[in-house]
Amino acid sequence: MFEKTNVTLETCxxxxxxxxxxxxxxxxxxxxxxxxxxxxxxHVKGGTFVSPTxxxxxxxxxxxxYRANGQHSSMVLAELTEADWQTFFPKGLMVTIEEYTTDxxxxxxxxxxxxFDHPISARGNxxxxxxxxxxxxxxxxxxPQVLLNLMAGVALHEKSLPKGLFLPARERGVYLQKExxxxxxxxAAQFSKTLHGWMLKKAGxxxxxxxxxxxxxxxxxxxxxxxxxxxxxxxxHETRELSRTLKEWASKPKVSxxxxxxxxxxxxxxFRKEYATASLKLNYDDRSMGGPAEATL
Numbered sequence: 001m002f003e004k005t006n007v008t009l010e011t012c013x014x015x016x017x018x019x020x021x022x023x024x025x026x027x028x029x030x031x032x033x034x035x036x037x038x039x040x041x042x043h044v045k046g047g048t049f050v051s052p053t054x055x056x057x058x059x060x061x062x063x064x065x066y067r068a069n070g071q072h073s074s075m076v077l078a079e080l081t082e083a084d085w086q087t088f089f090p091k092g093l094m095v096t097i098e099e100y101t102t103d104x105x106x107x108x109x110x111x112x113x114x115x116f117d118h119p120i121s122a123r124g125n126x127x128x129x130x131x132x133x134x135x136x137x138x139x140x141x142x143x144p145q146v147l148l149n150l151m152a153g154v155a156l157h158e159k160s161l162p163k164g165l166f167l168p169a170r171e172r173g174v175y176l177q178k179e180x181x182x183x184x185x186x187x188a189a190q191f192s193k194t195l196h197g198w199m200l201k202k203a204g205x206x207x208x209x210x211x212x213x214x215x216x217x218x219x220x221x222x223x224x225x226x227x228x229x230x231x232x233x234x235x236x237h238e239t240r241e242l243s244r245t246l247k248e249w250a251s252k253p254k255v256s257x258x259x260x261x262x263x264x265x266x267x268x269x270x271f272r273k274e275y276a277t278a279s280l281k282l283n284y285d286d287r288s289m290g291g292p293a294e295a296t297l
Contacts, residue, residue, distance in 0.1 A: 002102035002112055005058070012052075012095035014085055017077035023067040026057055026109055033072065040076045044088055052077075053096040057112055060103045068100065069116040125169045132173025136182055142189045146200060150185050151175050153206020156257060160207070184210060187221070194228040196243055198250065204260030205246065212268050223271050227264075238274075242267040 010016065043049040054070030067074075080088070102108040129151070130144040139147065151172035158164030158175075167174055175181045188209060192200055199205045212220040226232045226239035234240070245263055249255040 001104065002057075002100050002108040004098060005101040006099035008097050008099075010095055010097060012077065012093045014078070014080065014082060016095070017074050017080075020054055020067065020070060021074040021078040023056075023065070025071065026066045026068045026113060028109060028113065029067070029071060032075070036072045037076055040073055044076060044080070044084075047088060049088070049093075051094045051096060053098065055098040055100065055112075055116065057105070057109075058099060058101045059105045060101055061105070068112055069098075125172075128170055129173050132176050136176060138182060138186060139176070142185060143192065146189050146192045147176075147185055148172065149200045149203075150188050150206055151181070152203040153200075154181055154184070154210055156203045156207035156261070157210040184213060187213070191224065191228040195230055196228045196247065199228065199246060202246070202250070202257065202260050204257030204262075205264055207257075208261045208264040208268065211265075216272065219272050219275050220268075222275070223268060227267075238267045238270050 040049065052070060052073040054074065055068040057066045057068045058064075059066070077093075100112055102112070126144050126148055129148045133139045133142065133144050133147055148169070152169065154175050155166055155169075155172055159166040165175075176185070188200065188206065191197055209220070209224055212223065223239065226237075227242050230240055230243040232239050242264060246260060249260065249263075
């Protein structure tokens with residue numbers, strides 16, 4: 001049986017950080033994760049490291065104290081020099097220390113450990129994207145998961161540009177600062193409820209959509225409407241072929257996003273060429289016959 005018995009808010013200095021980082025850990029404490037340390041160091045250097053929360057477990061039987069949470073953050077703070085503390089925490093840093101007391105350490109260790117950073121409680125990338133989304137009223141009706149999928153495509157498109165800005169999943173809400181990307185999201189999100197709405201989960205497909213629309217918005221709109229709905233009257237048309245091919249590949253685990261993108265690009269180029277040819281013919285017919293005409297691609 002265990003219970004939370006105390007919570008204190010203390011001024012954290014280098015000495016406290018060192019003492020906590022060297023405290024005997026609760027048996028079974030997770031191994032050090034370099035990526036976690038890098039993440040915390042980035043926040044320290046960037047001035048965005050805020051008050052951490054650490055936890056101690058007190059064994060009633062032996063009165064021994066064990067570190068239960070705060071391994072990585074205390075290590076990062078402990079490695080800083082006194083000069084670093086003055087530079088990055090000029091006003092001091094507060095730390096919350098929670099204390100748990102147990103009368104049976106072995107069975108309670110797992111239960112106490114499971115209180116911290118549980119995956120179910122973690123704020124995922126969708127949650128972060130939603131924080132970005134709510135800053136733009138025009139995106140009110142766009143599902144944050146769909147938005148995250150679309151920005152993965154934007155990221156892949158940016159990666160292919162000479163001076164593109166490629167951002168990791170956690171930071172892709174930054175792309176929404178550009179009106180061009182918000183406009184794209186509003187347009188592409190409409191396809192989420194179509195026959196092939198699953199395609200929006202393929203970054204390679206979305207990356208091609210981004211590029212196509214920047215080349216020729218009118219033709220891209222027509223092309224992708226046909227692809228997502230698989231609705232061209234000619235069952236052997238390029239757009240239907242693309243829909244079927246991508247659907248087949250989606251069931252295979254080893255098809256890369258670049259391959260999805262390349263296939264879409266190939267079909268797009270054919271469609272665009274057909275569309276240009278049809279437009280020239282329509283213009284010729286219109287001049288010859290004195291009336292408007294309409295083509296179906």
